[in-house]
Amino acid sequence: MPFALYMLALAVFVMGTSEFMLAGLLPAIATELDVAVGTAGLLTSAFAVGMVAGAPVMAAFARRWPPRLTLIVCLLVFAGSHVVGAMTPVFSLLLITRVLSALANAGFLAVALSTATTLVPANQKGRALSILLSGTTIATVAGVPAGSLLGTALGWRTTFWAIAILCIPAVCGVIRGITNDAGQTDSSAFSPRLHAELSQLAQPRLILAMALGALINGGTFAAFTFLAPVVTETAGMTGGWVSVALVMFGMGSFLGVTIAGRLSDRRPGVVLAVGSPLLLTGWIALALVASHPVALIILVFVQGFLSFGVGSTVITRVLYAASGAPTMGGSYATAALNIGAAAGPALGAFGLATGLGLLAPIWIASTLTAIAVVIMLLAGRALTKAAAEANR
Structure with missing residues (x-):
């Protein structure tokens, strides 16, 4: 695999750490900036909304820029937002910086997804995607716990500074690893107009893949976001085991996305036909044995493996289905991921608020996954047809 892919994964690791670490910092932020914890939670919601809206907007705005320039600009904006966030004494300004960093993150990921798939042969999109998304899974294993520990020891502002500093090697990596013509083909000068690329959203195959990506990712984030109270209250374990559970989930995620990346190009039907029912069964089992x-802990690892294995395979299908939108396809995949990332926790919170118990988010994950499985059964071979055509 090209060196450039690993540089993109490094940047995704930094951004993933910033996205997920905030959950452990909210109480400290609320106390120092004199707002309620619920109000501080808007920082997470603002980031998710910024990611959903930012992917297509940023991709459309910068579609004629060289990919390397777009990636560097997004990284610099992301780093600058964290610098301002680390210094501000005003919650409203911190909220704005989270929206800006989400827009930069979304723009970077959208362009990185499109660029990554053009750095490899047409029938290796899944493997390229697995390397890129490994940055996110490593963030859950190492980056997020490290960020939380750093914030606890030296204050939440230190964590923001650390993210900004980590952007420096990421920028250097993009400069070194991505050439000016990366992601471009001989016909790049004749790439479709924006209207033509947006019209791809009317294709049933693309809509199907995006919907499935949102459902699978929604279920994953519904359960993952509210895993801590399940560990400490339902299972009766100490607070230290929350970090263990998160690391186990991250390790499973890394293995899942890595193995799926080697199978999802040539055997996507097998991955989805086997992995999806197992994922559904796993969520149900997790709810039943959570005490x-x-x-x-074992099932948390297994679900990390299955959710990211199935999820990354579905997102690869988005990229195959969006082959007629070379500059916007990555934004469609990013939007699908983040619609799930935003809706899943919201549905989980609704389940908790309605008094359904601490296991409500896991049952919601089961429901979303069940809907996805039914859609896959009804879709037949339509979802994997694009991959089969690319492998001919």
Whole structure:
């Protein structure tokens, strides 16, 4: 695989750490900036909304820029937002910086997805995507726990500074690894007009793949976001086991996206036909045995493996289905991921607010996954047809 892919994954790791670490910093932020914890939680919502809206907007705005320039600009804006966030004493300004960093993150990921798939042969999109998304899974294993520990020891502002500093090697990596013509083909000068690329959204195959990506990712984030109270209250484990559970989920995610990346190009039907029912079964089993600590930790690892294995395979289908939108396809995949990332926790919070118990988010994950499985059964071979055509 090209060196440039690993440089893109480094940047995704930094951005993923920033996205997920905030959950452990909200109480400290609320206390220092004199707002309620619920109000501080708007920082997470603002980031998710910025990611959903930012992917297509940023991709459309910069579609005629060289990919390397777009990636560097997004990284610099992302770093600058964290510098301002680290210094501001005003919550409203911190909220604005989270929206800006989300827009930069979304723009970077949208362009990175499109660029990554053009750095490899047409039948290796899945493997390229697995390397790129490994940055996110490594962030859950190492970056997020490290950020939380740093914030606890030296204050939440230190964590923001650390993210800004980590952007420096990421920028250097993009400058070195991505050439001016990366992601471009001989016909790039004749790429479709924006209207033509947007019209791809009317294709049933693309709509199907995006919907499935949102459902699978929604279920994953519904359960992942509210895993801590399940560990400490339902299973009766100490707070230290929350970090263990998150690391186990991250390790499973890394293995899942890595293995799926080697299978999803040539055997996407097998990955989805086997992995999706297992993912559904796993969520149901997790809800049923959540009070047993050993079984809980094992299933958290398994669900990390299955959710990212199935999820990354579905998102690869988005990129195949959006082959007629070379500059916007990555934004469609990013939007699908983040619609799920925003809706899943919201549905999980609704389940908790309605008094359904601490396991409500896991049952919501089961429901979303069940809907996805039914759609896959009804879709037949339509979802994997694009991959088969690319492998001919």
